[in-house]
Amino acid sequence: MHPRFLYELDDCAILGGIETVGETWALKILREAIYGLRRFDDFARALGCGRGVLSDRLKKLTAAGILARQAYAEPGQRARAEYHMTEMGWDVVPVLLALGQWRERWAPASGGAAIRVTEPRSGRAVQMLMTADPKATSLSMDEVRIALGPGARRIG
Amino acid sequence: MHPRFLYELDDCAILGGIETVGETWALKILREAIYGLRRFDDFARALGCGRGVLSDRLKKLTAAGILARQAYAEPGQRARAEYHMTEMGWDVVPVLLALGQWRERWAPASGGAAIRVTEPRSGRAVQMLMTADPKATSLSMDEVRIALGPGARRIG
Numbered sequence: 001m002h003p004r005f006l007y008e009l010d011d012c013a014i015l016g017g018i019e020t021v022g023e024t025w026a027l028k029i030l031r032e033a034i035y036g037l038r039r040f041d042d043f044a045r046a047l048g049c050g051r052g053v054l055s056d057r058l059k060k061l062t063a064a065g066i067l068a069r070q071a072y073a074e075p076g077q078r079a080r081a082e083y084h085m086t087e088m089g090w091d092v093v094p095v096l097l098a099l100g101q102w103r104e105r106w107a108p109a110s111g112g113a114a115i116r117v118t119e120p121r122s123g124r125a126v127q128m129l130m131t132a133d134p135k136a137t138s139l140s141m142d143e144v145r146i147a148l149g150p151g152a153r154r155i156g
Numbered sequence: 157m158h159p160r161f162l163y164e165l166d167d168c169a170i171l172g173g174i175e176t177v178g179e180t181w182a183l184k185i186l187r188e189a190i191y192g193l194r195r196f197d198d199f200a201r202a203l204g205c206g207r208g209v210l211s212d213r214l215k216k217l218t219a220a221g222i223l224a225r226q227a228y229a230e231p232g233q234r235a236r237a238e239y240h241m242t243e244m245g246w247d248v249v250p251v252l253l254a255l256g257q258w259r260e261r262w263a264p265a266s267g268g269a270a271i272r273v274t275e276p277r278s279g280r281a282v283q284m285l286m287t288a289d290p291k292a293t294s295l296s297m298d299e300v301r302i303a304l305g306p307g308a309r310r311i312g
Binding site: 037 | 158159160161162163164165167168169170171172173174175176177178179180183184187188191192193195198201202221244247248250251252253254255256257258259260261262263264265266267268269270271273274275278280281282283284285286287288289290292293294295300304307308309310311
């Protein structure tokens with residue numbers, strides 16, 4: 001028997017993270033939220049997924065506290081729902097950046113990343129890294145700016 | 157129309173990363189691979205998923221170059237397959253660490269992370285962080301040690 005089975009490993013932050021956001025449509029929704037999408041119909045159009053799947057994932061992300069549901073109404077129309085990133089939601093962005101960096105390293109997109117993260121003060125690119133330096137501190141999402149990157153191709 | 161729709165954003169490293177490993181079972185397989193699992197039956201036992209799902213995800217991870225398939229045979233038995241992490245596969249680990257850190261911050265597991273990543277030279281804990289410091293360099297997976305962490309509970 002592999003020694004792994006001597007341990008109960010279910011009460012684990014990595015597993016909890018996978019179960020909360022480690023799912024294809026959830027991650028794609030968060031990627032679109034970074035671009036500023038908020039409305040159900042916009043998410044549906046951008047993702048091309050079924051409305052049932054989208055509704056289910058938005059509910060789960062809202063229940064987890066990653067998105068917050070807010071009502072809005074266009075003049076003369078009934079109220080609809082928007083989904084805004086919470087602070088907890090913005091804090092998932094580094095996970096997406098780490099995933100993009102990994103992909104860039106091993107199977108670079110010809111056009112590069114569709115988003116570019118910089119520190120406005122210096123204008124420098126932001127990267128995710130692994131460190132054991134106890135003095136090293138991470139930038140917070142308040143300290144970085146997200147803009148469209150070289151992989152974002154203007155249509156027409 | 158939301159300005160996001162003025163852009164074609166599909167040729168994007170983050171999206172490519174999501175499509176390669178951003179899926180629940182794929183991420184759970186990689187988590188078990190960190191613990192040292194290699195064999196189909198061990199993955200099936202640890203994950204509790206259907207054999208069809210597991211077979212499909214192992215094939216995809218192998219096709220992507222994240223796992224490498226190797227034959228082995230116990231004495232007197234027919235040859236079977238093991239799935240080993242490649243260098244590209246180990247390089248996904250920081251994504252899982254970032255996900256675990258996020259979860260620890262926002263919904264801490266009572267027992268902490270089931271894995272602990274340290275730098276053997278200093279014995280210090282390794283963390284993922286976001287930086288714009290051009291002189292900052294990341295540890296590589298060769299420079300860190302992964303061991304069971306406080307969230308790993310010995311059975312019995």
